[in-house]
Amino acid sequence: MPRPSSARLDKTGIVQIAASLGVSPSTVSRALRPETSHLVRADRRKQIMDMAEKQHFSPNPGARMLRKGANATLTVVVPFDENIFFSEYYGRFLAGTLHAAAARGWGVQISTMRRSENTNFREAMQHMSLESSGIIYLAEPLTHQELEELKGFRRPFVLTKSTLPEDVDVRALGLPVLSVDNLSGARSVASLLLQLGHRRIGLLLGPEGSRDAHERKQGYLEMLQKNGAVPRPEWIYSGPFNAESGRAGIEKILKCAERPTAICCANDEIAFGAMHAAHLAGVRCPDDISIVGFDDGHWATACQPALTTIRQPLSDLAERAVGLIVEAANNPGQIRRFVSDDMPASMMIRESTGPLRRSE
Amino acid sequence: MPRPSSARLDKTGIVQIAASLGVSPSTVSRALRPETSHLVRADRRKQIMDMAEKQHFSPNPGARMLRKGANATLTVVVPFDENIFFSEYYGRFLAGTLHAAAARGWGVQISTMRRSENTNFREAMQHMSLESSGIIYLAEPLTHQELEELKGFRRPFVLTKSTLPEDVDVRALGLPVLSVDNLSGARSVASLLLQLGHRRIGLLLGPEGSRDAHERKQGYLEMLQKNGAVPRPEWIYSGPFNAESGRAGIEKILKCAERPTAICCANDEIAFGAMHAAHLAGVRCPDDISIVGFDDGHWATACQPALTTIRQPLSDLAERAVGLIVEAANNPGQIRRFVSDDMPASMMIRESTGPLRRSE
């Protein structure tokens, strides 16, 4: 039996409720919204709410949004990765975003973006911004061409410096970029090792192509060079940001005739791997070797020994990103081509670093 | 709220663009949407797109939503917690949700929900569902009263069993509930220990009030009792789901005159804490004591020794949750009061369990 064309009785709107009670839609609308419900006589209000309940009414989000103007939602674009939430960076940044957005009454939408496919970047961004008022881009590194495309993008958005190619000058870029000061973070922790007396310092660096890895490397090298502690080439290892890379790196370094007495790692996971492999090899930390990480990951205090590392102000970063989006959304037209200062990272000195032993 | 009627000439809509080019809004709409842009002559399309670019046009999401019907977005409600993403449960579930939603062309919105305040639960849910087509509730445990309220809730939603009070019968509840089979997971891992010859088995249980903790406890006890291996009271410890709790628990247990030879933990973090404290106390795992966890957390394979544990099918769970929401959104009216079967968990046998030593 084809359904009678008149049907769709199940479509409950404010109008149906009004009709079934013999009142006007206006009254129903007023009764149902807390801000205006005082305008409706108490008994009628109850009547309406009961009927809404009975008819399983729920307001049409689109209509309300249209009527009220903007939607208080921003989109965070993250890489498509099974383990995305477990990374200190994304996990803490996202939590910060949720927090900051909630404080402003905003919602957060999380979208993944795969860059491998040959999808049009511009269109993908357009599509994402369609249902929200702004974008925080945290996904995979952008190409120069995509950055150019982004200059013409007219919805509020924010990048993090981590998504930029190494050779891009942030100040000259003219896009809203937020960042953590990798350079001085790396310098300060290298400086700590120097102060502890270490001169033979190895480096377990991150992957090629990562701007974060590059800047941390710069920071380490710069500080070491300035103090005449240039690491030997065989003390330097590059690999992905994971524990396995740390293991491989330290194993290679421990084979050297002359070993370093301290190691700077490009992030905590590398440091964990290194610490673990060193332990297995009978090399004690910090007695035989000092190790520093970067990120202050979730397990930095839980591991043995607790890791000396750099804490990135990710919740501040998130707070700022959300603030920029909300501001831009509230002042359309005058989009600020904002270039942020680096936000300072702080050193967390724990147990994995110690003074150089006298015998060395 | 009276909007600033004076200014806002810059309010670019499809209509303004049409006007400035002397074409009709329909044409602009068609030109701007990829699906229909082929209907517009190429040169005109370019003209329109350029103008849209120049005027910083971006489509009004509300209007589109209203016109098109539903919006393909679902909301995941999680507890308000700084470290939310680092928990294996939420991290993997959310990643699974993102994956499953993306596969269907849906977006995912993540909302936090604090239960401590005396906010009206119903209203909070209502508010959340306002901007999306369905809700997956993963936040803090619900009260009986809230469950009752939920029965009248007419937007698509799904709960997980973890959010229910211990004494609620899922089958009788009549709400869409998804769950992992804690019971048989716990049974299987207890059974493994028994097969390895262990009879003196301790329990490091989770917090009171957590349904997951309760069910795992049930599973452990049931299997042990059935095999005449009832644990002594002093071998049982309850605490929060974290490593500290595991440390405290094992320390208490190690003080007993007669020590157990194996320990079942309510989750991985507790197991980590226990393993760590045992190590510090000179008790070797698995030689002196076997330890099993629950969750197959991110570090279960990274720790030393690798942890024998139960892997929850969280991505399957997420996939199913998203599937139910999407289905419900596509078939409004016929909301299924769906009660899921438990989804089976699988045992991951690693290095933290070993056979009972002969001397024992």
Next chain:
DNA sequence: GCTTGCATTGCAAACGTTGTCATTTGATAC
């Protein structure tokens, strides 16, 4: 009885976009 003021309700106009027509345009074939 008439005004005044207040509480309550209805009317109708938006909000910006999209899809369904109907209409125009342009090209091709006769």
Next chain:
DNA sequence: GTATCAAATGACAACGTTTGCAATGCAAGC
């Protein structure tokens, strides 16, 4: 030149809610 047909465009009506304004009813004050 006209008929034919497809492509391109325009006119217009929704979509469901909110809100300014007007209308009504009611009670109190004169």
